Amino acid sequence: MKALISTAKDFLYKTDFEWDKEITLQNFHPQLQIFLAINGVFFNNRESKIRDTFLTGQLLIWRLCWSWIGFISFISVLYVSNTLFYLLYQSTLATQDEHMIRPLIFPMWLPEDDPYRTPNYEIFLALEVILIYVVVLTFGLYVYILFHLLLHYYNLMDVILIALEELFDGLDESVVALPREDPRRQAVQDELNIRMARIVRWHLSVFDSVNDISSVYGPTLVYQVMFSSIVICLMAYQVAEQLSEGKIDYLFGVLGIGACLQLWIPCYIGTLLRNKGFFVGDRCFYCGWHETPLSRLLRPDLIIFIQRTQRPVAIKFTGLPHLQLETFSSIMSNAYSLFNMLRQYK
Template identity: 95%
Template sequence: MKTLISTAKAFLYKKDFEWDKEITLQNFHPQLQIFLAINGVFFNNRESKIRDTFLTGQLLIWRLCWSWIVFVCFISVLYISNTLLYLLYQSTLATHDEHMIRPLIFPMWLPEDDPYRTPNYEIFMALEIILIYVVILTFGLYVYILFHLLLHYYNLMDMILIALEELFDGLDESVVALPREDPRRQAVQDELNIRMGQIVRWHQSVFDSVNDISSVYGPTLVYQVMFSSMVICLIAYQVAEQLSEGKIDYLFGILGIGGCLQLWIPCYIGTLLRNKGFFVGDRCFYCGWHKTPLSRLLRPDLIIFIQRTQRPVAIKFTALPHLQLETFSSIMSNAYSLFNMLRQYK
């Protein structure tokens, strides 16, 4: 058991990688092959401070993604195995009772028929098992890919913060007093333009990519936000009904945690992106421009960049409120209101 835990921990933390040597995009984080443009910038430039921060951030994304996949698979396997084990117990060890009802993964009711008689029971059991695997392959991977991409761009904004800190490092401040045509001043001006241009490109790529993610995942997010309050309410109602009968429905309790997590994850990351975007503007204002005369060569660029950072980085789509913790709080409040209504008028 200890060996298995050690192997899993080494896999998640990538302990077999030597950080000081050559690391490629493909062997460190295969899912990031869609971001091939950053391969040479963040992986192979071992002299940059950005590299270690970037790799640490990608390692965190790697661990969080696997944690989500393991959690979704655990819930699915738990539902199937719990039902099959109870069915096995009824078939082998339990005393025969003509009123004994065979369990389904999810309780069912039919208006004019019994879902637990043969062949209804076998059909519904097969359909529910198929439904669970469909959820794993679609919804589980959907949330995985969504917060994988969003966390990547959150990590990219950390790179922008480091680049802003190093904006004036290693440059000769005395060239400010030289004429504009002087080669030394031109060289420093070109270097500053290159550094600032890279920061602006990274910042703009965050906005473009978040807009692309919003356009692709927008319709799905609309339905997710619309129906999450209803789903969470029904799960809570099922748990409450079982508690009122003196039973603890731990399966629906775990499912309720998963239902809250699938909504909380994009909302929380949306809040992180928004706050980090504003923090980039603050960091640009306090990047040390007032301590060096080199800021005269870059003043218009800094002003424009600070103005651009006042635009929030937000996941938005038609009929969709911005995915932020405020949205999550509102949906949970609606779910609680529906839950109280059901309990009152049951």
């Protein structure tokens, strides 16, 4: 058991990974090939602070993605195995009773027939197992890709912060007093323009990518936000009803936790993106421009960039409130109100 846990930990944390060797997307984080086309953009510049920050962020994404996949797989296996174990118990150990009903993963009712008789039972059991498999592949992968992409661009804003800190490093400040036509001043001006253009390009890529994600996932997110409060309320009601009868419905309890997580993840990451976007503007204001005369060469660019950062980085779509923790709190409050209403009018 210890060997299995150690192997899983080494896989998640990449403890056997050689950081000093050549690093590419293929051998570090293959999932990034889904949307990142520039292979090795931050991987092989070993003298830059950006490399370590980027690789550390991608390693965090790697662990979180596998954790989510493991959690979704655990819920699906729990539902299937619970039914199969109970069915095995009925077949081998339980006292045979003419009123004993074979279990289904999800209880069913038919208006003109008995869903628990043969062959209805076998057909519905197979269909429910297939349904769980489809849900894991679609919904689990949907949330996985969503927060994978958002965390990547959150990590990219950390890279922007480092680039702002290094904006004026290693440049000759005395060239400010030289004429504009002087080659030394032109060289420093060109280097500053290259650095600032790279920062602006990364920052714009964050906005463009988040807008693209919103347009692709927007309709799904609208339904997710609209119906999450009802789904969470019904799951909580089922658990509460079982508790009132002296039973613990752990299956619906775990499923309820999953329902809350699938909503909390995008809302929490949306809040992180919004706060990090504002923090980029603060970092630009305190990047040291007031301590160096080189800021005269970039003053208009810095002003425009700071103004640009006042626009929040948000996941938005028609009919969808911004995905933030405030949205999650509102949905959970609605779910609790519906839950109290159901309990009151039982």
